[in-house]
Amino acid sequence: MENMGTECRDEPQTDFIYCCGAITEVLKFGSCQLNSGHKVLFLIIPGNPGVVGFYRTFMQTLHSMFGYRHPVWAVSHAGHCAPPDSMDMVEDASSATDRDVFGLNGQIEHKLAFLREHVPRDTNLVLVGHSIGCYIILDMMKRDPELKVLKAVLLFPTIERMAETPQGKVMTPVLCHMRYVAYLPLFLLSLLPEGFKSSLIKLVFGGIPSLDHTVVQPTVSLLSGDCAANAMYMGGQEMRKVLERDDVTIKKNLEKLIFYYGATDHWCPVQYYHEIKQDFPKGDFRLCENGFRHAFVLDAGRQVAKMVVEWIRGVLRT
Structure with missing residues (x-):
């Protein structure tokens, strides 16, 4: 019976909601609705593409290793998920356009709106960001200093000079000037049968010996509809807008922040690690x-x- 209980707790719930008028996928381990009795929520802010299914194994491990005591949620980026048949990509197209909800600033406001609408104000937050999710978290803390953030864990943080990185130099022309060229092949890929798309993804990932196969289906979903186009649009804005490191916000929240840099990360060179460590020796x-x-x-x-x-x-630990 214990094994059955554990298996149930390891199965997440997926919700599709409108947030800032755009389709949003929320993956939830543990409590699916929060009240003021919940002391701590782990909230995952993804990289780009912001597909929550990529983080399933990561989230399940967090949830189980803390004894299933704390809910672990991940909120997708606006428009980075294929809507179910009963929903559209946006509730109101003109409103989504006015807000630029799929752009970088819109995505930051989208996460703050999600917290306002779905998380009680007195909930303590452990924010976990990946890649551009780290930039989003820092901006959330800047825009809403009253957020009850216990810790913010920033994994492979792309928080500065993205276009100057080795990967940024390659991707900036693609994302900023040539992304429309990719839209036709993406549309054609979306028309393929699901099984064929799945086989294609497995082939692409074939060079990764210890591939986590739970990422295959989320990758397939990314090839449906406008998801990939929205991700590329956001990526283009990242290249243009993620420029100087926000030292003011980092200094103000230094005790709450944990940064984890890759040793061979072409989106965030080791040079950036050495520079930030030198500038904030107590971080x-x-x-x-x-x-x-x-x-x-x-x-x-x-x-x-x-x-x-x-x-x-x-x-x-309390």
Whole structure:
């Protein structure tokens, strides 16, 4: 019976909602609705593409290693999920356009709106960001200083000079000037049968020996409809807008922040790690010693989650 209970607790719930008028997927381990009795919520802010299914193994590991005591949720980026048949990509097209909800600023406001609408104000938050999700978290803390953030864990943080990084130099022309060229092949891919798309994704990921196969289906969903186009639009804005590091916000929240940099991360060179560590000698900055890739969810979600648990266990001990 104990095993059956554990299996149930390891099965998440997926909700599709409108937030800021755009389709949003929320993946939830543990409590699916919060009240003021919930003391702590883990909230995952994804990278780009902001598909929550990529983080399933990472989230399940966090949830189980804390004894299933704290709900662990992930909120997708607006428009980075295929809506169910009963819903559209946006509730009101003109409103979504006016807000630029799929752009970088719109995505930040989208996360703050999600917290206002679905999380009681007195809930203590452990925010976990990945890649551009780290930039979003810092901006959330800047825009709403009253958020009750216990810790913010920033994994492979793209928080500065993205266009100047090795990967940024390659992707900036594609995302800023040539993304429309990709829309036709993306549309054609979306027309393929699901089984064929799944086989295609497995082929693309074939070079990853320890691939986490739970990422295959989320990748397939990304090839449906406008999801990939929305992700590319957001990516173009990242190249243009993620420029200088927000030292004011970092300094103000330094005791709450944990940064984890990759040793071979082409989106965030080791030089950035050394510079921020020098500028904030009292901060908690860590450099990967395990060879994890920037897209750690592909094959190291469980290992990274175990590290996060060790880093913050003391904060949650009451």
